[in-house]
Amino acid sequence: MAGHSKFKNIMHRKGAQDRKRAAAFSKLSREITVAAKAGIPDPAMNARLRAAVLAARAGGMPKDNIERSISKAAGSEGETYEEIRYEGFGPGGVSLIIETLTDNRNRTATNVRTIVAKNGGNLGASGSVSHAFDRLGRIVYPAKAGTADAVFEAALDAGAEDCQSSEDGHEIWTALDELHNVVKALEAVLGEGDGGKLAWRAQTPVTVGEGDAGTLFKLIDALEDDDDVQVVWDNSDVPEDVLAKL
Template identity: 65%
Template structure:
């Protein structure tokens, strides 16, 4: 189950970008509101809402903001957001999955298509790249949560599928349907996670050189800047030395 995480350089860069985005809390609030609308407003009875709240807390979102997002759903908010997924190709033969919450499909599709077109990519059709990914649960812990042996033991006890440990921390994978249960068991053993969400894990990764990696980073930044885009997943791997050259 153990091994160095190939995705750490990408995920940690994504985390750093998230902290800089002025619209981060807005996106987190939208996910909380949608989750509360789709189920009970009580996180103990609504796994998706619990995950959304945990992720908001991990990003230091104030409790008042979280509660307002929940109350917005309970108060009959007029905004009706729907989940949409876009698939496409990025620089260097990379495959990209974009998840969004939108109240206007046409606007979001146009914006996402423009991001791809202006940054070395092409928006594909539904299902064009999904076959190269697996839908799994993702749980991330910092290195301070414990050494590899401790986290591995806790993950196995909780029923996780795989764990990847490195100097930056621990990445734990679960079956999608087991994410809430495994996250809850791990929280009892290791404390609160840095990140808990459903993810698209690539079956095979492609390594990008400096040129393609630089263009890809611009594509991801452009997608991140769109208010409707919630998450961006890819099958790319960027060597640490390339990331350093790019200043990422």
């Protein structure tokens, strides 16, 4: 466990974007409904649903809205959403994995392709970049959850594979089939985190220079502003001196 983390890069880029997305209740609601349909509609028994509910709470979604979104999964109310993953490349040769939930795959494909093309990137075939990422569970805690040593020890005892800390927070990685157990074990020691999510972690980060970083961040922000895009994963590593200029 340990090693270089690009957590600071992610936090820097996503700060303002997360605040915008937190207000997008429709996107949060969509994830709750899909998560509830994919398993037991009980956050205590469904790790993905629990993570979605925690994200909705953090985004300020009222309790009634959350419960209504879960209820939709039990009946025929509302649309049926399809999970579609797009892969491609952004400025500086950065690899992108774009995860979407959509009720209209043609609309989503057109929007994603247009956004990527307008911002210096291009889409590839399925599998064109995902082979360079590992599919893992990711759990995030704020910096106030504990010192780096304390969180490291808690993660190790919980069975996590990796723990990386910075002044922005703690990022814990675990095997997919251990995510739920690790989340529960960590909550007993550190309290409630973000609930744990399935994530893509790059095997080899790509260093992005000043000339490409701004365009890359613009591309990712534009994708995450699209209603159908849930999250964008990438393998960029932007040096702190470049971040300071953005």
